[in-house]
Amino acid sequence: xxDRVNAMSDGVxxxxxxxxxxxxxxxxxxxxxxGGLIAYLVKVEYQLTVYLVSFVLIGCYWVLQNxxxxxxxxxxxxxxxxxxxxxxxxxxxxxxxxxxGTYRDEPLVMVVYGAVSIACSLSLAxxxxxxxxxxxxxxxxxxxxxxxxxxxxxxxGACLSLVAVGVSFLNxxxxxxxxLSMPLLYLSDRQVDxxxxxLVAANNGEVDGIDD
Amino acid sequence: xxDRVNAMSDGVxxxxxxxxxxxxxxxxxxxxxxGGLIAYLVKVEYQLTVYLVSFVLIGCYWVLQNxxxxxxxxxxxxxxxxxxxxxxxxxxxxxxxxxxGTYRDEPLVMVVYGAVSIACSLSLAxxxxxxxxxxxxxxxxxxxxxxxxxxxxxxxGACLSLVAVGVSFLNxxxxxxxxLSMPLLYLSDRQVDxxxxxLVAANNGEVDGIDD
Amino acid sequence: xxDRVNAMSDGVxxxxxxxxxxxxxxxxxxxxxxGGLIAYLVKVEYQLTVYLVSFVLIGCYWVLQNxxxxxxxxxxxxxxxxxxxxxxxxxxxxxxxxxxGTYRDEPLVMVVYGAVSIACSLSLAxxxxxxxxxxxxxxxxxxxxxxxxxxxxxxxGACLSLVAVGVSFLNxxxxxxxxLSMPLLYLSDRQVDxxxxxLVAANNGEVDGIDD
Amino acid sequence: xxDRVNAMSDGVxxxxxxxxxxxxxxxxxxxxxxGGLIAYLVKVEYQLTVYLVSFVLIGCYWVLQNxxxxxxxxxxxxxxxxxxxxxxxxxxxxxxxxxxGTYRDEPLVMVVYGAVSIACSLSLAxxxxxxxxxxxxxxxxxxxxxxxxxxxxxxxGACLSLVAVGVSFLNxxxxxxxxLSMPLLYLSDRQVDxxxxxLVAANNGEVDGIDD
Numbered sequence: 001x002x003d004r005v006n007a008m009s010d011g012v013x014x015x016x017x018x019x020x021x022x023x024x025x026x027x028x029x030x031x032x033x034x035g036g037l038i039a040y041l042v043k044v045e046y047q048l049t050v051y052l053v054s055f056v057l058i059g060c061y062w063v064l065q066n067x068x069x070x071x072x073x074x075x076x077x078x079x080x081x082x083x084x085x086x087x088x089x090x091x092x093x094x095x096x097x098x099x100x101g102t103y104r105d106e107p108l109v110m111v112v113y114g115a116v117s118i119a120c121s122l123s124l125a126x127x128x129x130x131x132x133x134x135x136x137x138x139x140x141x142x143x144x145x146x147x148x149x150x151x152x153x154x155x156x157g158a159c160l161s162l163v164a165v166g167v168s169f170l171n172x173x174x175x176x177x178x179x180l181s182m183p184l185l186y187l188s189d190r191q192v193d194x195x196x197x198x199l200v201a202a203n204n205g206e207v208d209g210i211d212d
Numbered sequence: 213x214x215d216r217v218n219a220m221s222d223g224v225x226x227x228x229x230x231x232x233x234x235x236x237x238x239x240x241x242x243x244x245x246x247g248g249l250i251a252y253l254v255k256v257e258y259q260l261t262v263y264l265v266s267f268v269l270i271g272c273y274w275v276l277q278n279x280x281x282x283x284x285x286x287x288x289x290x291x292x293x294x295x296x297x298x299x300x301x302x303x304x305x306x307x308x309x310x311x312x313g314t315y316r317d318e319p320l321v322m323v324v325y326g327a328v329s330i331a332c333s334l335s336l337a338x339x340x341x342x343x344x345x346x347x348x349x350x351x352x353x354x355x356x357x358x359x360x361x362x363x364x365x366x367x368x369g370a371c372l373s374l375v376a377v378g379v380s381f382l383n384x385x386x387x388x389x390x391x392l393s394m395p396l397l398y399l400s401d402r403q404v405d406x407x408x409x410x411l412v413a414a415n416n417g418e419v420d421g422i423d424d
Numbered sequence: 425x426x427d428r429v430n431a432m433s434d435g436v437x438x439x440x441x442x443x444x445x446x447x448x449x450x451x452x453x454x455x456x457x458x459g460g461l462i463a464y465l466v467k468v469e470y471q472l473t474v475y476l477v478s479f480v481l482i483g484c485y486w487v488l489q490n491x492x493x494x495x496x497x498x499x500x501x502x503x504x505x506x507x508x509x510x511x512x513x514x515x516x517x518x519x520x521x522x523x524x525g526t527y528r529d530e531p532l533v534m535v536v537y538g539a540v541s542i543a544c545s546l547s548l549a550x551x552x553x554x555x556x557x558x559x560x561x562x563x564x565x566x567x568x569x570x571x572x573x574x575x576x577x578x579x580x581g582a583c584l585s586l587v588a589v590g591v592s593f594l595n596x597x598x599x600x601x602x603x604l605s606m607p608l609l610y611l612s613d614r615q616v617d618x619x620x621x622x623l624v625a626a627n628n629g630e631v632d633g634i635d636d
Numbered sequence: 637x638x639d640r641v642n643a644m645s646d647g648v649x650x651x652x653x654x655x656x657x658x659x660x661x662x663x664x665x666x667x668x669x670x671g672g673l674i675a676y677l678v679k680v681e682y683q684l685t686v687y688l689v690s691f692v693l694i695g696c697y698w699v700l701q702n703x704x705x706x707x708x709x710x711x712x713x714x715x716x717x718x719x720x721x722x723x724x725x726x727x728x729x730x731x732x733x734x735x736x737g738t739y740r741d742e743p744l745v746m747v748v749y750g751a752v753s754i755a756c757s758l759s760l761a762x763x764x765x766x767x768x769x770x771x772x773x774x775x776x777x778x779x780x781x782x783x784x785x786x787x788x789x790x791x792x793g794a795c796l797s798l799v800a801v802g803v804s805f806l807n808x809x810x811x812x813x814x815x816l817s818m819p820l821l822y823l824s825d826r827q828v829d830x831x832x833x834x835l836v837a838a839n840n841g842e843v844d845g846i847d848d
Contacts, residue, residue: 004222004278010640011226011435014647018655019230021727026734037744052724059720063713066640077275081395084271088264091233098238108249183717216434216490223438223647231442289487293607296483300476303445310450320461428646428702435650443654501699505819508695512688515657522662532673 002075005083009069012087013062016094020054023047023098047101053179054097060182061090061120064154068128072137079127079135086123092116107168110175114165117179121158125151156185214287217295224299225274228306232266235259235310259313265391266309272394273302273332276366280340284349291339291347298335304328319380322387326377329391333370340366368397426499429507436511437486440518444478447471447522471525477603478521484606485514485544488578492552496561503551503559510547516540531592534599538589541603545582552578580609638711641719645705648723649698652730656690659683659734683737689815690733696818697726697756700790704764708773715763715771722759728752743804746811750801753815757794761787792821 024047027040065086072079096113103109131137132147160182168175236259239252277298284291308325315321343349344359372394380387448471451464489510496503520537527533555561556571584606592599660683663676701722708715732749739745767773768783796818804811 004218006640007219007222007643008226008274010643011223011438011647012230014435014644015227015230015651017723018648018651018727018730019234021731022655024731026731026738037747041748055720055724055727059717062644063716066716077398080275080278081271084267087229088267091230091267094230095233095236095238102238111249112253186713216430219431219434220438220486223435223650224442226647227439227442231446289610292487292490293483296479299441300479303442303479306442307445307448307450314450323461324465428642431643431646432650432698435647436654439651439654443658501822504699504702505695508691511653512691515654515691518654519657519660519662526662535673536677 002069002072005075005080006069009062009065009083009087012091013058016058016091017055019094020051020058020097023094023101024051046104049173049176050097050101053176054093056180056183057117057120058090058093060157060186061086061124063186064124064157065127068124068131068150071139071142072131073139074137076135076137078130079137082123082127082130086120086127089116089119089123093120105172107172110168110172111165114161114168117161117164118158121154121161125154125158128154153185157182160185214281214284217287217292218281221274221277221295221299224303225270228270228303229267231306232263232270232309235306235313236263258316261385261388262309262313265388266305268392268395269329269332270302270305272369272398273298273336275398276336276369277339280336280343280362283351283354284343285351286349288347288349290342291349294335294339294342298332298339301328301331301335305332317384319384322380322384323377326373326380329373329376330370333366333373337363337366337370365397369394372397426493426496429499429504430493433486433489433507433511436515437482440482440515441479443518444475444482444521447518447525448475470528473597473600474521474525477600478517480604480607481541481544482514482517484581484610485510485548487610488548488581489551492548492555492574495563495566496555497563498561500559500561502554503561506547506551506554510544510551513540513543513547517544529596531596534592534596535589538585538592541585541588542582545578545585549575549578549582577609581606584609638705638708641711641716642705645698645701645719645723648727649694652694652727653691655730656687656694656733659730659737660687682740685809685812686733686737689812690729692816692819693753693756694726694729696793696822697722697760699822700760700793701763704760704767704786707775707778708767709775710773712771712773714766715773718759718763718766722756722763725752725755725759729756741808743808746804746808747801750797750804753797753800754794757790757797761790761794764790789821793818796821 024044027043065083093116096109096116100106100109100113128147128151132142138147160178164175164178167178236256239255277295305328308321308328312318312321312325340359340363344354350359372390376387376390379390448468451467489507517540520533520540524530524533524537552571552575556566562571584602588599588602591602660680663679701719729752732745732752736742736745736749764783764787768778774783796814800811800814803814
């Protein structure tokens, strides 16, 4: 069951990532003769930034879900439905991306966007909590420190989204850059990854090390 | 052949889930200054509910198809085509979702929506019936009680859709909540799942328990 | 390489199937009060038939590609590019579907549609010919009769498309039914399938019988 | 982790390929009676060429990514993010395709298109460089000549894009044909492939030869 939950999640993420690009409209009658290319690029620059922000956010949540599901021995129905909840919230990101692309420099729209991003983080935290304490689907030898470290890392994302929403009331453009810094949180997840490699080795599984 | 039927089904489900979000339109000129955010959220609340209802329905049918295909030893051409029939009916859900999002509080549109949902259930029932009685693709030791229990569970979904259509003539909003209760039918499929785990263990397959 | 070629093909097919439903428009202001539901269903009935025709055609070509790729031991670059050619032609089907949905009862548009369908068949025939005579990617013990039977079956599809185009000059609706009969050609591919099962068994692979 | 990175990449490529076809518009009121079919085909011929060009480019980059990831033993976080960067640039191709479909015979738009294509090549070169020199994720026995040959091949694509942009200032249509010649660069990658087959054999993996 876990295989197909992963396959479906990858599909939804791939579509969500690609749908985003549809929110960038191609102007129908633009004059390219006198420095028109620069004028055009300036015009779409805002939408491109917004696209990049959402691409990066969806990427972050996908990497987190990816690492998390590596810890799971098997799937359960509740896990499937919690993952569907996560995917539901994730598919709201392309919608809210269109919203912040249409209503530029409007902090209230950034509140909606940030709320969806925080909800994605919290749904991942819920999956992690459920898997460790209710569903018992995690590989048995998992270290409680690793469990807590990973939970903290998930919640860091929610905090960063909160900070970005706060910053948007000062300057909407600056809040985009706060969101863009999110991958830095997740680039080097060494402690969790090292533990995971050891775990798989101990369980005689094939070592498909995430980071070494 | 079964692998690729599953891969393609996961793809169609992933796209159907994500396409739904496209049916929610972003208003082009909305005033966010004076309590405009709340006005906006109230405006899209109906479409969001409709989106959630369809996401949940497609999720239910995907989980059912998922569990069902775990019971299959190999694929046949007829099974592939019956699965394509199921996917065809499933892709009508995003279309009818747009319909009930456009014609709000119109019970006749809910009849069309409910009919598509019932057709999805019945096509799954047809696949299950074919697999057990004609195609002989199910693992040999399957218990007849489990077969009947699973069939009954599939048809419960059709009944719930029927109830939801009936309720829509009283109140369209209430019928949405009837649809939203469908996952409760499928959250704990313990008898079927327990049997399946035993079955796989008996056949020396790897135990990838759905629920324990 | 073959795995990822298959995964990508399944993705393109899944998207092509689901994109088709986008070609059915939801009328914005329709009166549902006085027998409006029947009037509405009559209105979309043409587009639904066209959708079903294209769903069935894409399904046929996917099943053919599926069976064909089961015969391949490994991939080559040329095979990958020939498969991309097939996918390119396949993605033209949603486009021509929109065309025949917009220009109803216009035989000339059916010529374009039929031409794309024939091109899909011919590209599959080219892949099969290349694989047997140039690329040498087919399992070694393949029977020349099976090779020819399979080629003939691929070309039957092209012939049926040709017939459907001819019929469209008499009656466009009738030509839809000719296209809809295509799966009947491919439902029972017993000789090819039986051979394939024996082949896999002889090569000590796991038997994942397509049809028994 | 590598499996899911591949699955997601295949998903994004499949969607990008299929989205392209949406950029071809179906004219709403066209007269098919007097030689209207030819007039119509002439009208969409430009868009079809542009579609084919982008399909071929995305195909090239997918094949390159495909071959490259065959060399990798395991994934790392940085590799995942570099791959997301590549996918981000790849999803800009459908957007710029719409641009060159809308602004025909405009060399400046071809500059934007070429720049995105060059960026895709360079991101692949970056992944290859990282994998060999920083991430150490490549199978250990890789020959330095093969490493350099593969890098050169990636950069050939960037050079071809540069040539195409230059040609577009002379004639935009001719630059399309320069882009269309790109697969010729990648059809016979024999040295790299031969090395790869030997490598896998030496590591006792299953031989899933890319090329003979």
